[in-house]
Amino acid sequence: MEFQLSPEDEAFRQELRQFLREEVPPEKTGGMSSMNEGDENGGDAFAMAMRKKLAQRGWLTMGWPKEYGGQDASPMRQTIFMEEMAYWDAPGMDLMGVGIVGPTIMRVGSDAQKRQHLHAIAKGEVIWSQGFSEPGAGSDLAGLQTRADLKGDVFVVNGQKIWSSGAHRADYMYLMARTDQDVPKHKGISALLVDLKSTKQGLEIRPIINMAGMKGFNEVFFDNMEVPRENLLGELNQGWYYSMGLLESERTAFINFSAIGRSVIEGLTRLVNDPDARGIASGKRPETRAKLADATIENKVARNLALTVTWMTGKGIRPTYQASVAKVFGTEAFKRLAWSAMSIVGLYGQVERQKQYAPLMGRVNSIYYTSVGMTIAGGASEIQRNVIATRGLGLPR
């Protein structure tokens, strides 16, 4: 056992920190939220510029093989990258393109698809969105009903997607649709790569304003939208099985929860110690001390659970239930932190992201919102617990 980074990994972390200190002014932080903010306040343009800078340094796709523009970086190196980006709340990450679409195209895509998409993702030039969930298919994703009927050289798509993150400004969508109506539900799904910008007909994207008042999710309607046959990813009716690998590509992202949490805890610690910070619970109060101690300990537990997944992946051990454990604990601890943070800042916690009066530049208020979605998105806590119990502990279904 060894609970510390190798000197090389530690040096990489320092390099990254230096870069982030220079590149991300405090008012531009908000990586996790600003990517969802649409075009407001130029957040988008800054995020995309940042993404290109990450790409130029080879960091954006560091986990990819060299032949596709990556660095073959270890899962630990990737985790450090994720952790630092999240800690600094820096925009520019691309979980969808880099973490999900790219690796799947590498695995099952055609040569033409690889040529068209991989370098564009690696250079940070394109935005991908997902078309997975539907109004009637959330946790039971395989029950999706959007259909894609092959007619000649095109798939004709009809149906509706929902919770498509970033679709309102995306260039492409990774779409899962039913291509065979007559087989068990998992066996009739295909994956299509949809060019949203060049699709002129049969496509409507309506942003859903989330409860924090931000654009992020979308409803997407398909009315006889045509997708060229060559945009089928891999084989017909194998889409569900490709999606099974998707979460695995996101494994190094579990570190995000503890990384954001740690920066919030540090900010709160400064606040409660500040004798001039009026209206903030004093660090002398036992309740405050217990809350921050609890949050610190839970943060450590969450980080260790995320690192376990990274470590196993690096050793070539397939995490069966550990990824779900990291997700459930990380997101639920984050929510508890948000509650504690709001209670510590008292009346000021009501003030939304603005310069004056909003503690930690509105971050406390903002995580109070975002923490709600974290325990739902990417497999709700309840679904994760089912996975832990059945796949991890072998309990009967």
Add this chain to the structure above:
Amino acid sequence: MDLGLSEEQEMIKTTARDFLEKECPKSLVRDMEEDDKGYSPELWKKMADQQWMGMVIPEQYGGQGFSFLDLAVLIEEHGRALVPGPFFSTAVLCGMPLAEFGTEAQKKEHLPKIANGNEIWVYAQTEPSATWEASGVELKAAAQGDGFVLNGTKLFISYAHVADYLLVAARTKDGGKPEEGITLLCVDAKAPGIAYEGLKTIASDHQSEITFKDVKVSKDSVLGEVDGGWAIIQKIGEWGATGKCAEMVGGAQLVLEMSVEYAKQRVQFGRPIGSFQAIQHHCANMVTDVDGSRYIAYEAIWRVSEGLDASKEVSMAKAWVSDAYRRICALGHQIHGGIGFTKEHDMQLYFRRAKAAELAFGDGDYHRELVAQHLGI
């Protein structure tokens, strides 16, 4: 970063598990709860033959020279098997400070006997003041001639009645800060003036009230410096708290396994109760707590073992694991239903020891406050 056990540690773990499954069945654990001595001298001898007592003692003093991290792997298995007796106190709480802070004469005299199982040592810090803080040490050691005279009471001390030696925290100087003026003394447990009164306690761990009435100890029985005992006590606290964490992780792992197994077997409404999501989610929460406990415990153990500054991590681990083990037992009980509430069932053995381990070397509240101090709040 390496979160796995080494090959050697895997071997320690497997060997210990096999040995204890054979030599320390639950029937023995139950017998020892009622036994006068509270431990089995036969098992003690066999454990010594496994060279467990001397595992971390340097080879020149008859030990094996393993690290504290290696020992923690063994202790985890003790927690799983609920090994009764003074092993933890002898090997961890006394053996380790003797090896690190003892004089050459003390080490030569005692370490080989600890290693071969011939000396039982018990650490005596707590008193009726019932706190782990320095202010709690009130037992007086007054300088007299070439030594000290002890007067006072130690309380909550496990297996003291079978000890050969007591490692006693005593107050040698008043005034000043509570941390100053404390001295650790190696005391012959059978010395005149020492009396033991047994307590019936939740973990059946044979605790005693020990009264010291004009007990004479020589000057060369001091461990470390006169009036300088608190630094050693803090170190013992780190070994003790993290060692207890390893023990709790071992117990928690077994409670999880026992509960999952029961959920698979127990049929109600025509199906195994483990097929109900209410039960599945209990199990999922248990394994989350077990895994979370394991890594935060071993991170602290690793730091202690490597000699790094560990006090914050130790408090984080002890606070977390103490509470997690209690939660794990609570869910295990819920899954087992009525049968788990019986004396016949093994759940109660773990439930009771979980509480004692939680209290040992500071509970969650105690260590959370220390964490807050470390944060600089």
